[in-house]
Amino acid sequence: MAKQLSDDTEAPAASTRPRRRAGLSQARSRDTRRRLVQTAMRLWTERGFETGIEETTIDEIVEKAGVTKGTFYFHFAHKEEILLELGYQTATVLYEEATRCVNAQRTLEESLRRLVGSLVASVQAAPPAAVGRAMSEFLRPRKPGDEPPASFPSFGQALEILFARAVEVGEVTDAVEPGEMAQIIEALYVDSIMEWSKGRLKHLKPSLQRRTAVVLAGLRPGAAF
Amino acid sequence: MAKQLSDDTEAPAASTRPRRRAGLSQARSRDTRRRLVQTAMRLWTERGFETGIEETTIDEIVEKAGVTKGTFYFHFAHKEEILLELGYQTATVLYEEATRCVNAQRTLEESLRRLVGSLVASVQAAPPAAVGRAMSEFLRPRKPGDEPPASFPSFGQALEILFARAVEVGEVTDAVEPGEMAQIIEALYVDSIMEWSKGRLKHLKPSLQRRTAVVLAGLRPGAAF
Structure with a gap:
């Protein structure tokens, strides 16, 4: 019981750094996600939504957004x-x-x-x-x-x-x-x-x-x- | 004017046969259409609608319905x-x-x-x-x-x-x-x-x-x- 209590009291200090790091990477991840959305929307709007989504490749979106294809697929399963x-x-x-x-x-x-x-x-x-x-x-x-x-x-x-x-x-x-x-x-x-x-x-x-x-x-x- | 009136009076007799023929062929066409719908529905129901529509080919539907592929496309642009x-x-x-x-x-x-x-x-x-x-x-x-x-x-x-x-x-x-x-x-x-x-x-x-x-x-x- 004493051991457990000691674990509990240590916990906040030990978890602060990973949590902050997670927070930073979450913010970066959100920014990347937002950039991908904005880039795709811009390309689709330029090309018209009737055919623009089909005509725009994921390669084009990631190139314009300045991220890798792997990053795209981390955020989205497909363009749609x-x-x-x-x-x-x-x-x-x-x-x-x-x-x-x-x-x-x-x-x-x-x-x-x-x-x-x-x-x-x-x-x-x-x-x-x-x-x-x-x-x-x-x-x-x-x-x-x-x-x-x-x-x-x-x-x-x-x-x-x-x-x-x-x-x-x-x-x-x-x-x-x-x-x-x-x-x-x-x-x-x-x-x-x-x-x-x-x-x-x-x-x-x-x-x-x-x-x-x-x-x-x-x-x-x-x-x- | 007399000529035109004469044309008018002749018209019903002249158009009766083609109209009846059109009526018969329309009824046949409706039957064929209904048979295609019933056949597709039966195949899809057997296979489940989650994947059955994708798995069933137009060739299978027309074969089971006993019509040609041309007849299918006369009625429907695609399976859906x-x-x-x-x-x-x-x-x-x-x-x-x-x-x-x-x-x-x-x-x-x-x-x-x-x-x-x-x-x-x-x-x-x-x-x-x-x-x-x-x-x-x-x-x-x-x-x-x-x-x-x-x-x-x-x-x-x-x-x-x-x-x-x-x-x-x-x-x-x-x-x-x-x-x-x-x-x-x-x-x-x-x-x-x-x-x-x-x-x-x-x-x-x-x-x-x-x-x-x-x-x-x-x-x-x-x-x-």
Whole structure:
């Protein structure tokens, strides 16, 4: 027991250096990853997303990014995974926004208004064709073992923490699970973004706002299904 | 003028035979198409949809169906187009159901109840993995010229005729376009069917019913967005 206690007290000092080293290499790794994403996005945008992804080789991406091919494959299994990165970045931004809203005890309506604002800004920062390809990559059927990493928060999780709180404080009915509410909103937003990316929807924001309003009206407190 | 009138009166007699022949050959063509779909579905089901579609060659399908490869390509550009056929069949059934409901002046709620019943029956007639692959094929990004044929009614059209009538008779708000209402319901149903096909949703029908109820509550008459 004494031995174990001694091990415990030594542990923090012993682990500080490796942890700091891991932190530094993690930061370097993140930078490399970001550079690969930016380089690929730049090449694809120049060449157009219809055929640009197919036409651009991994050799070209790593050469322009100044990294080795091995480094590329350390980060991504294939080119298309870079497209998922766009989605992860957006999901992370939205998750942070949702967390801030819950902490600030904002109303559900105001929280979703802010989330829609962040979502539109993030989506419209990329060319519509890139967004369309990224969405398709997310929706692509996957074989076991080919799933995207679970370490990123999902858009659905961001919505779920908002709805969970809204049920708790009685802003919406408790007859529907918060997870299901989140999935309803997510499915409707994904559909609007898809339509926008295909040029079939001119204005993304009003579409998201209208769909939010319909669902919130349908989930008003006291509603039973 | 007399000459033209004479041409007109002769026309029906002259065109009867070719038209009947066209009718016969259309029926044969439909039978062949159906046989190709059934043969492919049987082979894929036997082999499992995860890898069965890739493993099954067009040569095998045409041999088992007893047609030539040329006949296959007359009907389908590639194997995956057979999957779309499942969707077309469902959309056609739903469109007919929606038309009957409008003609019988059924309420929107009752019409959607019937549509959900037909949809669930049609979807659950195929293995979940087949449904998942068919949905992915529908959602797959397409290059110009690679679009599915427009001659089939879409699921969205079936919903739109229901909502258009419901707005007319004041069953729902007129603050949202019937086309947008249809797209909201379609996006939510598609999402539920996708989840079901992936095994993440156990019971499809209650999910569709709950989502219908939420949207109808949100679209109640007088609601403004």
